[in-house]
Structures are given as C-alpha cells and as structure tokens.
Amino acid sequence: MTKTFYITTPIYYPSGKLHIGSAYTTIACDVLARYKRMMNYDVFYLTGLDEHGQKIQQKAEEAGITPQAYVDGMVVGVKELWKLLDISYDKFIRTTDDYHEKVVAQVFERLLAQDDIYLGEYSGWYSVSDEEFFTESQLSEVFRDEDGNVTGGIAPSGHQVEWVSEESYFLRLSKYQDRLVEFFKSHPDFITPDGRLNEMLKNFIEPGLEDLAVSRTTFTWGG
Numbered sequence: 136m137t138k139t140f141y142i143t144t145p146i147y148y149p150s151g152k153l154h155i156g157s158a159y160t161t162i163a164c165d166v167l168a169r170y171k172r173m174m175n176y177d178v179f180y181l182t183g184l185d186e187h188g189q190k191i192q193q194k195a196e197e198a199g200i201t202p203q204a205y206v207d208g209m210v211v212g213v214k215e216l217w218k219l220l221d222i223s224y225d226k227f228i229r230t231t232d233d234y235h236e237k238v239v240a241q242v243f244e245r246l247l248a249q250d251d252i253y254l255g256e257y258s259g260w261y262s263v264s265d266e267e268f269f270t271e272s273q274l275s276e277v278f279r280d281e282d283g284n285v286t287g288g289i290a291p292s293g294h295q296v297e298w299v300s301e302e303s304y305f306l307r308l309s310k311y312q313d314r315l316v317e318f319f320k321s322h323p324d325f326i327t328p329d330g331r332l333n334e335m336l337k338n339f340i341e342p343g344l345e346d347l348a349v350s351r352t353t354f355t356w357g358g
Contacts, residue, residue, distance in 0.1 A: 140171045143181040146228065148266070149209035150190040158220065165222050182217070183228030184210060187357020189263055195356075202356040206231060230357070243304075243349075251310065257303040257348045260287075264294035268348075304350040312344040 144164050147157055161182060168180040186206040195205035210229065217224065228235065246252040259268040267290070271277060274288035274296065288296050319325060319336060326332040 137177045138175070140168075140176040140178045141181070142168055142171075142178070144183075146183050146185045146230070147213070148188070148190075149184050149186065149206060149213065150188070150194055153213060153216065158216070161217065161222055162220060165220075165224075168223060179226070180224045181226045181228060182222070182224045183226070184213060184230070186210075186229055186231045188266055189351065189354045189356070190266055192354050192356035193263065203231065246306070247304075251307050252304050252349065253307065255303060255305050255346075256300065257305075258298070258300040260290075260296040261299040262290040262292065262294045262296045265290055265292050268299075269296060299353060301352045303348040303352065305346040306349050308344040308347050312340060315340055315344075 142164050144161050145157075147153055164180065164182070168178050171178045184206065186202075186209075191206060192202050195202040198205060206229070214227065217227075230236075243252065257268070260271065260274060261268050269288075269290055271285060271288070273291065275291050275293075276289040277285055278287040280286050287298075290296050316336065319332060319340075323329070323332065326335060
C-alpha cells in the first residue's frame with residue numbers, strides 16, 4: 136500500500152507583495168515534499184492564497200479596480216515567484232475558486248443546521264491591517280478622551296484599531312472543549328513536537344475555549 140503525505144503552506148493573504156518569510160516557508164515545505172517523494176510517498180503539496188477580506192477590498196478601492204481584478208493580478212505575481220524558486224506544488228488553491236466557495240457554503244449550512252453555528256453580535260477593537268480583533272488589555276497603547284473613555288488605540292503590531300460592533304455568525308467551539316482535550320491527551324502524536332501540544336492545551340483549550348466569530352457584515356468582499 137502506497138504511503139501518503141499531505142503538506143500545506145499557510146494560505147497566504149495577498150493584500151500586498153509576499154515577503155521573505157513567505158518564500159522561506161514555501162521553500163521549507165518544498166524541501167520536505169521532495170524528500171518524501173524520494174522516499175516513495177504519494178505526496179500532495181498545497182499552497183495558495185486567501186483572497187477575501189476587508190483589507191483586500193480596501194486595497195482594490197484604492198487602486199480603482201474590483202476586488203476580483205486585484206486578487207487576479209496578485210495571483211500572477213505569486214505564481215511567477217514560485218516558478219522562479221522552482222516550487223513543486225501540486226495544487227494552488229484560491230478562495231475565490233468556484234468549487235471552494237461551494238464547499239464552504241455546504242459546510243456552513245450543515246453546521247448551521249446542527250446548531251454548531253449561531254447568529255450573535257461581536258464587538259471589539261479591530262485592526263484592518265492585522266485582520267484581527269483585540270481586547271483593550273491586548274492593545275499596546277490606549278487613547279482616551281478628557282472623561283477617561285477609551286476612544287481608540289494601537290495594536291501590538293503598531294497598527295491603529297477602531298471599534299467595531301456587528302452581527303456575526305459564531306462557531307460553538309466551547310461545545311467541543313472537553314472532547315478536544317480528551318482527544319489530544321489520548322493522541323499525543325497528533326501535534327508535534329510536545330511543546331506545541333502543551334502550548335495548545337495550556338494556553339488555548341484548557342483555560343476555556345470561546346465561540347469563534349466566523350463571518351463579517353461590515354464589508355462585502357467575503358464577509
């Protein structure tokens with residue numbers, strides 16, 4: 136029976152040109168994929184781009200083009216880079232691919248039907264540049280008005296945040312906390328090395344999983 140090996144890079148976010156870290160990661164994955172092929176594994180090596188989000192929409196508006204035209208142009212540059220570096224990927228995935236959007240919709244509807252996704256409201260300090268929400272305690276700098284009310288702040292990355300409150304669909308991660316802890320402890324080789332497994336358990340799961348916002352409503356490009 137042929138041994139199989141699946142490897143993926145991060146699905147890079149093309150709000151700007153990729154950087155040296157992206158090249159390093161992709162080359163490291165390529166080295167591993169080539170080694171496994173030499174060892175007679177049936178290898179599937181995936182890379183690609185996450186082409187949706189508020190920052191993509193803003194970049195397209197700044198350029199005076201549609202978001203689809205913007206990401207289409209970015210894909211050309213990324214593929215040329217991987218060709219230059221002789222990256223031997225098997226599949227280049229785009230989140231704007233029709234089949235990807237259809238599968239995501241099917242999975243979302245299934246989770247919604249079994250009450251693993253619900254509609255709620257999410258509020259917090261949001262950095263468009265980081266595509267991430269932050270609590271007040273996570274901000275590296277907080278701005279206040281003369282009455283002491285928080286009016287803004289700076290994310291750890293140095294980017295400014297803004298207060299966002301919107302309807303959002305949430306994934307019930309909290310529902311699966313005990314099951315995840317039990318699974319990881321009974322399958323200690325599922326995440327390696329051990330330090331990463333302990334980090335996942337001690338820092339993220341055991342302190343209490345919070346339900347995760349999985350949609351956005353304040354913009355139209357992939358919310």
